[in-house]
Amino acid sequence: MINFKNAYETMKKERVLSFSNLLVMTITFLVLGVFLLVVFLSQSTLAYLEQQTQVTAFFRDDFTEERILQLQAELQADERISNVEYISKEEALQIFTEINKDEPLLVESISANILPASLKIQTRKIEDLKIIAEEIAPREGVEGVKFFEDVVSQFQKLANVLYIAGFILTAVFLFISYSAIVITLRTYINRKGTELEILKLVGASNDYVQAPIISQGLFFSLTSSIFATVLLLLGAVVATLLGVFDSGLLVPFTTGFRINLIALNLIFGIILLASGILLGYLGSKSTVKKYLNY
Amino acid sequence: MPKTEQKTKQLEFKNITKVYMPEDASDELDMAFQGITVLDGISLDIYQGEFAFLVGESGAGKSTLVKILIREEEPTDGEIYLEGESVLDIPKEMVHVVRRKIGVVFQDFKLLDSRTVFENVAIALAVVKAPQEEINEIVPNVLNMVGLLDKKDNYPYQLSGGEKQRVAIARALAHEPDILVADEPTGMIDPKAGERIMEILEDVVEYGTTVLMTTHDQDIVNRMKKRVIRIHGGKIISDKQEGGYND
Structure with a gap:
């Protein structure tokens, strides 16, 4: 039976060893949590940048607004396209005025008649941008099509690298955490080896021998993951108070859903706690197995 | 064979053989015994309430037999029955029941x-x-039996060798075992302490517990005049009631 009280009492008896083990495991879990956050932030940034990339189709002056809106509706029905925004000549002038508000002479020289109406087209997948651009370019009324091809392809490459690197490095840190637990418990078991042997010789069952070791492993991993979670949350609170990501973070692979930084770190904390329990149990079971072989 | 028709057979060793092969070797000492037969078809019955010595020179196989009995090692061949139930058929994860x-x-x-x-x-x-x-009731009783109730709060490092062995006997008796096996209990203590140990073991038998003791201490065996089972070269070469070490 798991007994955290005994595990805590054992920890108190060996303060130096226990403290150093807790420190190592807390740092490992904290690094894991920070790394999860970094991976999420990079993916969130990519998702945001992906949203900003778009194809812009500019229309001739003789192509009426009605026909542009018809084309907009047609494009909106395309599964590959997530959003189509119509920018009229007047709206284009407003945008131009806002962007160049520090250049009054330039603004005065421009009128709505000069600026073309346009459709800003966002695709669901970044790789569809070029295809959509090529399909729209020859359409009636389209004067020109623009999208930043180089930027799109670089984003795509970076996205792929970060996805793969994220998985690999997360797996590596999980392995490091597991190893830290195994080493911690091996140290404990080595010190207690004779005691365990004697317990077996006087008739202790496997469960009786195992229970304190598993309790110890779970206690260490759970305690260190709790410490790491608290530190993560503290960091999130401080960042929020400083106004970092005050509009939340874009959740990758969703359609614009945003999450608060504290809530995100709470979720990571739950992941760390679950990892702590799993790693603590698996690590202690595997290390104690040696002493159950007669 | 001794005449023990009136007594109940409590422990039976049937054709126990132990050959140490390379894969059995667990340390350097074991490696020295590669391919060596330590026990060669030992068959032996221990009866309820008796005191029996298992004697022989060092390396005769006495401790190996004890280890096999408590499943610390597995025999190459043979069977062991404790009160009619096979000891060796018990799965490894249930060995604590035997112990x-x-x-x-x-x-x-x-x-x-x-x-x-x-x-x-x-x-x-x-x-x-x-x-x-229950623990608070039984432990003082067994400590009193071995004469160490006044030292119940001491730690082992504060005890003499003889006192440590008495604590070990008390622990072995605490759960009222059917049989007490003492593997060279006087081997690491002085002769006077050894005498005290033997007095306690005789008391244990009087309380109804069977005692099987391995030893190569001739003085103890000759003085006690109990059943003496002699092992040599992995075989039982004599088994006498009220025997002497060299009988």
Whole structure:
């Protein structure tokens, strides 16, 4: 039976060893949590940048607004396209005025008649941008099509690298955490080896021998993951108070859903706690197995 | 063979053989015995309530037989029955059941250094999840039996060799085993302490517990005049009631 009280009492008896083990495991879990956050932030940034990339189709002056809106509706029905925004000549002038508000002479020289109406087209997948651009370019009324091809392809490459690197490095840190637990418990078991042997010789069952070791492993991993979670949350609170990501973070692979930084770190904390329990149990079971072989 | 028709057979060794092969070797000492037959078809019956010595020179196989009995090692061949039930058929994960029926006293005491005398004895009851009230009742009784009640709060490092062995005997008796096996219990203590140990073991038999003791101490065996089973070269070469060491 798991007994955290005994595990805590054992920890108190060996303060130096226990403290150093807790420190190592807390740092490992904290690094894991920070790394999860970094991976999420990079993916969130990519998702945001992906949203900003778009194809812009500019229309001739003789192509009426009605026909542009018809084309907009047609494009909106395309599964590959997530959003189509119509920018009229007047709206284009407003945008131009806002962007160049520090250049009054330039603004005065421009009128709505000069600026073309346009459709800003966002695709669901970044790789569809070029295809959509090529399909729209020859359409009636389209004067020109623009999208930043180089930027799109670089984003795509970076996205792929970060996805793969994220998985690999997360797996590596999980392995490091597991190893830290195994080493911690091996140290404990080595010190207690004779005691365990004697317990077996006087008739202790496997469960009786195992229970304190598993309790110890779970206690260490759970305690260190709790410490790491608290530190993560503290960091999130401080960042929020400083106004970092005050509009939340874009959740990758969703359609614009945003999450608060504290809530995100709470979720990571739950992941760390679950990892702590799993790693603590698996690590202690595997290390104690040696002493159950007669 | 001794005439014991009136007594009940409690422990039976049937054709126990142990050959150490390379894969059995667990340390350097074992490696020296590669391919060596340590026990060669040992068949032996121990009867309820008796005191029997298992004697022989060092390396004769006495301790190996004890280890096989408590499943610390597995025989190459043979069977062991404790009160009619096979000891060797019990799955490894249930071996603790056998060990609770057999109290064992080791030459090197095997006490827990971080626990008091009371706690060392209590552990035999704690592993069977005995309630604390029961532990508080039984432990003082067995400590009193071995004359160490006044040292119940001492730690092993505060005890003499003889006292440590008495604690080990108390622990072995705490859960009222069917049989007490003492493997060279006087091997690491002085002769006077050894005499005290033997007095306690005789008391144990008087209380109804069977005692099987391995030893190569001739003086003890000759003085006690109990059943003497002699092993040499892995075989039983004599088995006499009220025997002497060299009979």
